[in-house]
Amino acid sequence: MSAPPSLQLEPGKVVLTGTWTLAALQAQLPALPRDLEFAARNTPAWDLSQVERLDSAAAILLWRTWGESWPAQLTLPEALRETLNRVAKLSVEVPTSTEKARSPWEIPGRLVLAGASELRGVIALFGQLLLDLGHLLRHPADVPWREFGANVYKAGALALPVTAMVGFLIGVTISYLSSLQLRSFGADIFIVNILGVSIIRELGPVLVAILVAGRSGSAMTAQIGVMRVTEELDALSTMGISRTIRVVLPKVAGLTVAMPLLVLWASAAALLGGMLAALLQLDLSLAYFFDNLPRAVPLANLLIGLGKGLVFGFIIALIACHFGLRVKPNTESLAANTTTSVVTGITLVIIFDAVFAIMTRHIGVPNL
Amino acid sequence: MTALATTAVLELQGVSTRFGQILVHHDLNLRVDAGQIVGLLGESGSGKTTLLREMLGLWRPSAGLIRLFGSDLLAGGHLEQQAIRRRLGMLFQQGALFSALSVFDNIAFPLRELKCLDEDWIRRLVLLKLDMVEMMPVHASLMPAELSGGMVKRVALARALALEPELLLLDEPTAGLDPDRSQNFVELVASLQQSLGLTVVMVSHDLNTIAGLATHVAILAEKRIIAFGKKEEVMHLDHPFVAGFFSKERHKLL
Numbered sequence: 001m002s003a004p005p006s007l008q009l010e011p012g013k014v015v016l017t018g019t020w021t022l023a024a025l026q027a028q029l030p031a032l033p034r035d036l037e038f039a040a041r042n043t044p045a046w047d048l049s050q051v052e053r054l055d056s057a058a059a060i061l062l063w064r065t066w067g068e069s070w071p072a073q074l075t076l077p078e079a080l081r082e083t084l085n086r087v088a089k090l091s092v093e094v095p096t097s098t099e100k101a102r103s104p105w106e107i108p109g110r111l112v113l114a115g116a117s118e119l120r121g122v123i124a125l126f127g128q129l130l131l132d133l134g135h136l137l138r139h140p141a142d143v144p145w146r147e148f149g150a151n152v153y154k155a156g157a158l159a160l161p162v163t164a165m166v167g168f169l170i171g172v173t174i175s176y177l178s179s180l181q182l183r184s185f186g187a188d189i190f191i192v193n194i195l196g197v198s199i200i201r202e203l204g205p206v207l208v209a210i211l212v213a214g215r216s217g218s219a220m221t222a223q224i225g226v227m228r229v230t231e232e233l234d235a236l237s238t239m240g241i242s243r244t245i246r247v248v249l250p251k252v253a254g255l256t257v258a259m260p261l262l263v264l265w266a267s268a269a270a271l272l273g274g275m276l277a278a279l280l281q282l283d284l285s286l287a288y289f290f291d292n293l294p295r296a297v298p299l300a301n302l303l304i305g306l307g308k309g310l311v312f313g314f315i316i317a318l319i320a321c322h323f324g325l326r327v328k329p330n331t332e333s334l335a336a337n338t339t340t341s342v343v344t345g346i347t348l349v350i351i352f353d354a355v356f357a358i359m360t361r362h363i364g365v366p367n368l
Numbered sequence: 369m370t371a372l373a374t375t376a377v378l379e380l381q382g383v384s385t386r387f388g389q390i391l392v393h394h395d396l397n398l399r400v401d402a403g404q405i406v407g408l409l410g411e412s413g414s415g416k417t418t419l420l421r422e423m424l425g426l427w428r429p430s431a432g433l434i435r436l437f438g439s440d441l442l443a444g445g446h447l448e449q450q451a452i453r454r455r456l457g458m459l460f461q462q463g464a465l466f467s468a469l470s471v472f473d474n475i476a477f478p479l480r481e482l483k484c485l486d487e488d489w490i491r492r493l494v495l496l497k498l499d500m501v502e503m504m505p506v507h508a509s510l511m512p513a514e515l516s517g518g519m520v521k522r523v524a525l526a527r528a529l530a531l532e533p534e535l536l537l538l539d540e541p542t543a544g545l546d547p548d549r550s551q552n553f554v555e556l557v558a559s560l561q562q563s564l565g566l567t568v569v570m571v572s573h574d575l576n577t578i579a580g581l582a583t584h585v586a587i588l589a590e591k592r593i594i595a596f597g598k599k600e601e602v603m604h605l606d607h608p609f610v611a612g613f614f615s616k617e618r619h620k621l622l
């Protein structure tokens with residue numbers, strides 16, 4: 001290997017020898033700059049004629065040591081001159097962006113403005129979708145059936161196993177916990193009412209919405225986001241294909257259609273789990289359960305549940321697509337928007353669920 | 369320089385690469401010595417980028433051996449690989465800048481990873497590299513998405529140069545640069561080569577770059593290196609690709 005960088009203090013001058021490269025410097029780091037400083041303070045004459053190589057990292061080190069000016073006496077071989085010249089000519093002032101002082105109101109203010117801008121974006125996207133629907137009514141040949149089908153399959157059919165499993169387990173849990181309480185009051189048979197109303201009207205839709213927001217919402221945001229990053233959306237536009245009709249609308253429509261079906265499916269699985277748990281825990285026969293379910297849970301509850309599924313699916317897909325279109329071409333923004341999309345989707349679902357609960361408080365409640 | 373000169377910087381022995389049914393390289397041999405600037409030529413799709421990726425250890429060839437600085441990169445542990453990789457710089461065909469980091473941070477990133485340079489030193493180094501590739505200091509705060517295609521190339525080159533590599537792998541360095549910038553790039557690499565004794569392997573379709581920079585030329589065709597040698601020797605080779613590549617322009621340029 002070539003000689004490490006080193007310096008010798010000879011009478012009247014500093015002599016540098018060896019290879020002065022970043023890789024070689026690394027091994028000597030805390031000590032060497034200190035020695036250089038020391039030498040620079042005492043001697044104004046430098047001899048670099050025995051330096052084998054000098055790269056820009058080492059040149060910067062020397063230039064800093066010399067206090068950013070040429071030393072009074074310097075022996076510099078021609079080969080090294082250009083490297084040092086480059087460093088000498090460099091201006092080190094970075095134009096800094098003028099940052100203003102922050103007032104304590106700035107942060108909440110910014111948050112509100114950002115929220116308002118997102119809201120505007122969502123409303124604009126919704127409006128665009130309505131316009132697109134109008135266009136499709138007039139030009140039925142443009143309807144993206146293929147993409148619509150693909151989305152129903154991806155967001156709906158492929159979600160069947162996981163929603164069934166989660167629904168079933170939640171059903172078992174609720175049934176088990178409730179039956180423990182009910183038995184102590186001798187009110188075993190009310191398990192049918194409790195399970196029926198809570199699952200069909202409330203838990204089924206919310207549970208599925210949360211699963212779907214995590215599963216399909218994030219996927220939609222990431223897909224549209226990457227399409228933006230890789231300029232695929234621009235390529236689509238260039239071909240005269242509307243990105244909302246071909247990309248956004250099929251996702252929103254697909255999830256809006258698939259969600260009620262998923263809610264139905266997951267509620268059925270939850271009821272099945274609840275029934276089995278009741279059978280084991282309370283000896284409540286399946287036949288009794290089936291006989292009493294329609295009486296305990298009026299049909300309106302099922303319609304409310306399905307309606308919720310429809311609305312939640314629409315919200316999740318719309319939010320997901322909105323944040324997907326907001327992705328800026330970098331990985332950080334992709335990650336941030338995917339997170340925001342899922343969090344916002346779930347939050348909105350819960351808010352709308354509360355609105356539903358208040359608006360439908362007189363409907364479908366069984367009168368005993 | 370005695371022991372160093374005898375070991376090749378880069379050595380490929382019997383390298384074969386297969387993607388599913390497609391055989392890209394078959395029994396390919398190449399040896400690059402210190403100080404050479406090798407232009408790797410070949411048709412589009414002939415496997416030049418793949419070969420560079422294999423040199424970097426990013427892709428394991430189906431068969432054969434690749435030695436960097438005399439040792440097999442993929443055989444070593446993490447630390448050995450890191451030590452070898454710090455000695456080389458790569459300019460990717462698409463730039464491969466970190467999209468979440470600004471231009472400045474992209475170039476500063478490998479320097480900060482060394483964990484032994486102070487911020488002032490890093491800042492000067494970054495600005496110096498930017499200056500070398502003719503970027504203005506005002507560009508330092510831009511994000512990669514805000515750069516033009518040629519600017520991406522130049523920033524990527526600055527990043528590849530950040531660690532002062534001994535071996536520089538360049539994938540189409542001058543594609544997308546205007547003729548002036550290409551010429552300056554040629555001069556930059558030539559001067560780096562002079563002062564630091566760099567070894568360079570570059571893929572390029574640009575005759576100006578090859579003519580101005582390369583000392584040696586390797587021709588990748590028929591799945592192997594059909595010719596490797598001094599530019600002037602390989603140019604006159606009797607092979608359809610070589611004849612086509614050098615025919616019209618060669619008298620004008622060389």
Ligand SMILES: Nc1ncnc2c1ncn2[C@@H]1O[C@H](COP(=O)(O)OP(=O)(O)OP(=O)(O)O)[C@@H](O)[C@H]1O
Pocket residue numbers: 387392410411412413414415416417418419461
């Ligand atoms: N990951 C991969 N999987 C399958 N095939 C691949 C993969 N990467 C490359 N190939 C194939 O290997 C061949 C060589 O590709 P490569 O990118 O190395 O070409 P190239 O010589 O760099 O071309 P160009 O000059 O156009 O950049 C091509 O046929 C390509 O389709």
Ligand SMILES: [Mg+2]
Pocket residue numbers: 416417418461539
């Ligand atoms: Mg390539």
